[in-house]
Amino acid sequence: MSLSEPRFDLGLMASFALLALGLALIGVYGVVAYAATQRSHEISIRIALGAARDDVVRLLARLA
Secondary structure, three states, rough: OOOOOHHHHHHHHHHHHHHHHHHHHHHHHHHHHHHHHHHHHHHHHHHOOOHHHHHHHHHHHHHO
């Protein structure tokens, strides 16, 4: 048995893992962007009233 078969299998699994990670990141970004869009009016009012950037980021993180 040569070493090329396990190496190929490992490369194939690694590429599928990277593809899955990329799709998961795109999904999380989509959910956060959608939540931010839905609450953009509230976020802009909070910023206008002087909310700290950390508070706004924490609000968006809690939405997702």
